[in-house]
Amino acid sequence: MAVEGKLWNRNFIVASLSYFLVACAFSLLMPTIPIFLSKELGVEPTRIGVVLSSYVLALLLVRPFSGYLVDTFPRKRMLLLATLLFVLAFIGYYFAITVAFFILLRFVHGLFWGLSTVSSNTVAIDIIPPARRAEGIGYFGVSMNLAMALAPYLGVTIYDAHGFHILVTAALAMGLLSVAAILFIRVPERPCPVEHAPISLDRFILVKALPILFNQLFVAFGWGTLVAFAVLYAGEIGIHNPGIFFLFLAGGVVLSRVTSGRLVDRGHLHVLMVAAMAAITAGFLAFGLFRDIRWFCFSAGLIGLGYGTLFPALQTIYVNMAPASQRGTANSTYLTGFDLGIGTGMLAGAWVADQYGFAHMYIGTGLLALAALLIYWFNSRRVFEKHRLDRPASAEAAPAANGPG
Numbered sequence: 001m002a003v004e005g006k007l008w009n010r011n012f013i014v015a016s017l018s019y020f021l022v023a024c025a026f027s028l029l030m031p032t033i034p035i036f037l038s039k040e041l042g043v044e045p046t047r048i049g050v051v052l053s054s055y056v057l058a059l060l061l062v063r064p065f066s067g068y069l070v071d072t073f074p075r076k077r078m079l080l081l082a083t084l085l086f087v088l089a090f091i092g093y094y095f096a097i098t099v100a101f102f103i104l105l106r107f108v109h110g111l112f113w114g115l116s117t118v119s120s121n122t123v124a125i126d127i128i129p130p131a132r133r134a135e136g137i138g139y140f141g142v143s144m145n146l147a148m149a150l151a152p153y154l155g156v157t158i159y160d161a162h163g164f165h166i167l168v169t170a171a172l173a174m175g176l177l178s179v180a181a182i183l184f185i186r187v188p189e190r191p192c193p194v195e196h197a198p199i200s201l202d203r204f205i206l207v208k209a210l211p212i213l214f215n216q217l218f219v220a221f222g223w224g225t226l227v228a229f230a231v232l233y234a235g236e237i238g239i240h241n242p243g244i245f246f247l248f249l250a251g252g253v254v255l256s257r258v259t260s261g262r263l264v265d266r267g268h269l270h271v272l273m274v275a276a277m278a279a280i281t282a283g284f285l286a287f288g289l290f291r292d293i294r295w296f297c298f299s300a301g302l303i304g305l306g307y308g309t310l311f312p313a314l315q316t317i318y319v320n321m322a323p324a325s326q327r328g329t330a331n332s333t334y335l336t337g338f339d340l341g342i343g344t345g346m347l348a349g350a351w352v353a354d355q356y357g358f359a360h361m362y363i364g365t366g367l368l369a370l371a372a373l374l375i376y377w378f379n380s381r382r383v384f385e386k387h388r389l390d391r392p393a394s395a396e397a398a399p400a401a402n403g404p405g
Contacts, residue, residue, distance in 0.1 A: 007136050011127045014184050016143045019120050021178035022083055023147030025090070025171040026113060028155035030148075031231045031246075033102070035156075036164050038232070043099055045232070049350025052228050054103045056343030058110030063339060064204035066118035067332030071325060075126065076187040079119035083182060086112035087175030093168040114335070117144075121331040123187055125319060133319065134264035138257050138312035145253040145308060148227070153243035153250075156231065206333040208387045209321050215380040216314065216337035217344065218372035219277055222284055222365045223307065224345020233358040237291040245300045252304020260309040264316050270381050272313045277373035279306030284366030288359045306369075321387045 030052075037043040037051060070078050089112055092105045121140075128136030158167045226249075234242030260272055283303035286295055315334050322330035345365070352361040 007129060007132050007139070009127070011186050012124070012136065012140070014181055015120070015124050015127060016140055018083075018178045018181035018185070019124070019140065020143035020147050021174045021181065022086065022116065022120075023144045024151040024154075025087065025175035025178065027148045027151035028158070028167060028171045028174070029093070030155070030227045031152040031243075032155045032159045032164065032167060034228060034232060035159065037099070037102070040164075041097075041099065044354075045229075045350045046354050047099060049228060049346045051099060051102045051106060053224075053343040053346040055106040055110030055113065056224075056339050056346065058107045059114040059339040060336060060343070062111045062114040063118065063332045063336040064329075066115045067326075067329035068204050069115070070119050070122045070328030070332075075119060075123050075328075076182070076185060079116065079123055079185075080179070080182050082112055082115035082119050083175075084179050086116045087172065087179055090168055090172040090175060093171075094165060114339070117335055118328060118332045121315075121335070122328045123185065125327055125331070126187060127185075132265060134269075134312055134316040135262045137315050137319070138260055138262070138264070141311045141315070142254055142257040142308075145257065145311060146250055148253075150246065150250045152227070152231075153246040156243040204329065204332075205336065206318060206322055206326065206330050209318055209330070209333055209383075211383045212314075212317060212380045213333060213337040213340075215372055215375045216334075217341040218368045218375065219280060219310065220338045220341020221345040221348070221368050222280060222303070223338065224342035225349040225361060225365050226303070227342070228346045229349060229353060229358055229361070233362070234296065236358055237296075239293060239296055245296060248297045248300035249304040252301040252306075253308035254304075256305045256308030257312065260312055264313050269313055269316065272309050273376055273381070274373060276306045276309035276313065277369055277376065279303070280310070281306075281366050281369040281373065284362050284369060288362030288364075288366065291359075317384050317388075320389055321384065323389065 033052065034048050037048050038045075043051070066082075086109065089105070089109045092101075092108070096102050096105055124140045125133065125137070128140070155167060158170055230245050231242040234245060239245075256276075260276075263272055279302050283299045283301075283306060286302065287299035290296075290299070315331070318330040318334040319327060349361050349365070352364060
C-alpha cells in the first residue's frame with residue numbers, strides 16, 4: 001500500500017522497473033519487424049501494416065475484459081500471470097518465417113500485452129498517493145515511454161549487428177527480468193468478492209468517457225505511424241542512422257514527463273493538453289515537410305515533448321472520471337483509445353504511404369493532431385468537467401466554459 005504522500009516508495013520503484021523492462025522487451029521488436037519483413041521476406045508496406053496491426057486487433061478485443069478482470073480478481077496475480085504469458089510468447093518469434101505466422105503470433109502476443117499493461121497501470125495507481133496521482137502517473141509512464149523510445153534504437157542496433165534471433169533472445173531476457181521484479185511488488189490482496197457487481201457495459205468500458213476516447217483516436221494515430229514507419233521513412237530520405245530518431249523522441253518524452261504530471265496536479269490540465277497537441281501537430285508537420293538530419297532530430301524531440309505531456313494528463317482524465325472500484329476499467333478505456341488509434345495509424349498510414357509517400361502520410365498525421373486539439377477544446381474538456389469526481393480548488397478547475405487558467 002502507498003505510504004501517505006510518499007511517491008518514491010519501494011513498491012513504486014520496483015513497479016516502474018518491471019514496467020520499463022517489459023515495455024523494452026516489447027519495443028525492441030517494433031521497428032525491426034518491418035525491416036525483417038521488408039528486407040528478408042520481401043513484404044510490401046501494406047502487408048507490413050497488417051502484420052503490425054494484428055496485435056492491435058487483439059488489444060481491442062481483450063482490453064475491456066482486462067479492465068473487468070483486474071477490477072474483479074487480485075491485481076498482483078493478474079499482473080504476474082499476464083506478464084509471464086506475454087514473455088513466453090516471444091519464443092514463437094524463433095519460428096516466424098511467414099507473414100501468416102507473424103500475423104497469428106502478433107495477435108496472440110497482443111492478447112497478453114493488453115492484460116499485462118492494464119494490470120501494470122492499475123497496480124501502479126493503487127500504489128501512488130491520491131494527492132500525487134498525476135505526478136505519479138507521469139513518472140510511471142516514463143518507464144513505458146522511455147522504453148518505447150530507447151528500445152527501438154537498441155533493437156535496430158542489435159538487429160544490424162547480430163540478426164533477428166539474437167534480438168528475440170534479448171527481448172525474452174528483459175521480459176523474464178520484468179516477471180522477477182513483479183514478485184517483489186507488495187500490493188494489498190483483493191479477495192474475489194462473494195457477490196459480483198451486475199454485468200453491464202460500464203464494467204468493460206468507461207461509457208461516460210467515450211467522447212474523450214473518440215478525441216484520443218486522432219492523436220494516437222500519429223504514434224502508430226511512428227512505430228511502424230519512422231525507420232523506413234528515414235531510409236527513404238537518406239538518414240543513415242534512423243535509430244537516432246528514437247533517442248531524440250525519448251529525450252522529449254522524459255523532459256516533459258518529469259514536469260507535466262506535477263503541473264496537472266496543480267490544476268493546469270487543460271493548458272497542458274492543448275500545449276501537448278499543439279507540439280504534436282507542429283512536430284509531425286515538420287517531420288513531413290523538412291528532410292535533413294537537423295529537422296529530423298528536432299521533429300522527434302518536439303513530438304516526444306508532446307506525447308510525453310499528453311500521456312499522464314490524458315490518463316489522469318480517465319482515472320478522475322472513475323471511482324476506485326473502476327480503476328481497471330478506466331485504464332483499459334484509456335489504453336483502448338491508444339490501441340485503436342495506433343492500429344488505425346498503422347493500417348491507414350500504410351495505405352497513404354503506398355499511394356502518396358511517407359512525407360504526405362506524416363503531414364496528414366499532423367493535421368489529424370490539429371483536429372484532436374480542436375475537438376478537445378470545444379468538446380472533450382467540457383465532458384471531463386461534467387463527469388470528473390475530483391474537484392480541486394484551483395482556478396483552472398472551474399467549469400470548462402471558463403477555459404484554461
